[in-house]
Amino acid sequence: MNVKDVVERLSLNVFSATEALDREVTGGYASDLLSDVMGHAQEGHIWITLQTHKNIMAVASLKDLAAIVLVKGFEPDKDTMELSVKEGIPVLGTKMQAFELAGKLYEMLK
Amino acid sequence: MNLEFKVEGGDFTLAGNASSQIKKMLKQLNIDPKIVKRVVIALYEAEVNIVAHAYRGIITAEIDPHGVRLKLEDEGPGIPDIEKAMTPGFSTASEQVREMGFGAGMGLPNISENADDFRIESEVGKGTTLYINYNF
Numbered sequence: 001m002n003v004k005d006v007v008e009r010l011s012l013n014v015f016s017a018t019e020a021l022d023r024e025v026t027g028g029y030a031s032d033l034l035s036d037v038m039g040h041a042q043e044g045h046i047w048i049t050l051q052t053h054k055n056i057m058a059v060a061s062l063k064d065l066a067a068i069v070l071v072k073g074f075e076p077d078k079d080t081m082e083l084s085v086k087e088g089i090p091v092l093g094t095k096m097q098a099f100e101l102a103g104k105l106y107e108m109l110k
Numbered sequence: 111m112n113l114e115f116k117v118e119g120g121d122f123t124l125a126g127n128a129s130s131q132i133k134k135m136l137k138q139l140n141i142d143p144k145i146v147k148r149v150v151i152a153l154y155e156a157e158v159n160i161v162a163h164a165y166r167g168i169i170t171a172e173i174d175p176h177g178v179r180l181k182l183e184d185e186g187p188g189i190p191d192i193e194k195a196m197t198p199g200f201s202t203a204s205e206q207v208r209e210m211g212f213g214a215g216m217g218l219p220n221i222s223e224n225a226d227d228f229r230i231e232s233e234v235g236k237g238t239t240l241y242i243n244y245n246f
Contacts, residue, residue, distance in 0.1 A: 034158075035216035038151050039223070051211045058126030062133060062150045079123070 001025050001109065003067045003090055006046060010104055012069060013093040015076050016084040023066040023089070027109055030102045034059050041065060046105060048098050052076050057083035057091075065089060071098045111135070111173045117157060119165040119186065122210065128169045129154040132180075139173060145244055148224040149178055152242050155217040156182045162207050163187065164237065177226075180242040188234040195230075196222065 004021040007014060014021070026044030031037050032051055041047060043064040049056060052074050060068055061083075067090040070076060076084070076091045084091045094101055113135060115128035129150060136146045153169075160167035164186030172179040189195045195202075196218050203213020222228050227243040 032211050033214045033216065034211040035155060035214055035220055038154055039216060039220045043147075049211075053122075053210055055122060055125055055210060055212075058130065059154070062126060062129055062154055 003046070003092075006067075006105065006108065007092060009108060010094065010096075010101070015070075015091040015093055016081040017088055017090040020088040020090050025066045025109065028102065028105045029065075030098050038063065048102055048105070050074050050098070052080060054080040054083050056080065057087055057089065060089045061087040067092055069094060069101060071096060071101055111139075113171045113173075115169045117160045117164075117167045117169060117184075119161060119163070119167070119184075122161055125158050125161045126154055129157050132169075132171045135171075136173070136178070141173075141178070142246070145178070145246070149180070149242075149244060152221040152224040152228075153180060155220045156180070156240050156242065158212055159217050159240075160184045160186070162203055162212055167237075175246070177243060177245040179244075180240075182240040182242070183237065184239070185237045188236055189230065189232040189238055190234050192230050192232060 003023045024044055025046055028046045029041035030048040032049050037059050041063050044066050047065050047068045050071055057080055069092040073095050133150050164184035167184030170181045198219045199215040201213045201215035207213040225242045226245050229241040232238040
């Protein structure tokens with residue numbers, strides 16, 4: 001499954017890096033602590049968070065994550081979107097809260 | 111091969127830049143991806159620590175056929191009790207840093223878990239130096 005499939009099935013917004021939606025998704029990780037994600041997310045994961053600042057892109061890039069989804073209607077900062085384009089890692093969004101999104105994503109990926 | 115990067119304390123907009131450059135270099139050198147992943151985790155945590163706690167620092171990475179040696183030397187407040195600082199969950203990070211999702215007291219434990227060899231030297235009022243090593 002790739003990021004585009006996830007976007008379509010869960011009706012997610014795409015804030016940035018539309019051209020990179022073909023990235024392969026291997027799983028997901030939900031956390032707002034950057035060290036937790038650094039230590040435990042895996043390559044190809046979709047990261048569910050409410051953090052919107054550009055450091056999330058540094059983490060996503062260093063960990064080779066597939067995409068980031070911002071929950072509860074949060075929107076990425078401008079420089080987060082710029083870095084998302086540069087790194088080719090999409091930032092997505094949803095009105096859902098993390099629990100609901102994680103549940104749906106888990107069902108899709110298990 | 112030796113790489114050197116300067117890191118400014120307090121500047122979160124550039125946090126992770128040095129880690130990203132070193133990661134690219136390790137990939138170009140075809141270093142085992144398992145080692146690259148561990149280096150990246152430890153290095154990013156250590157880089158963020160300089161940004162979050164110190165005034166400035168220098169990161170050097172030495173890569174040779176035997177392994178990777180990282181040294182992160184900062185000018186900063188130093189660590190009065192290293193054992194306490196290593197305790198998972200213990201943090202002295204500011205409220206502002208915590209709101210960004212940093213400073214959860216996971217940094218040094220993450221470094222320790224992802225290093226073959228990890229050593230801290232610190233002098234209160236002067237600064238802290240981390241040595242993080244990997245053997246091929």
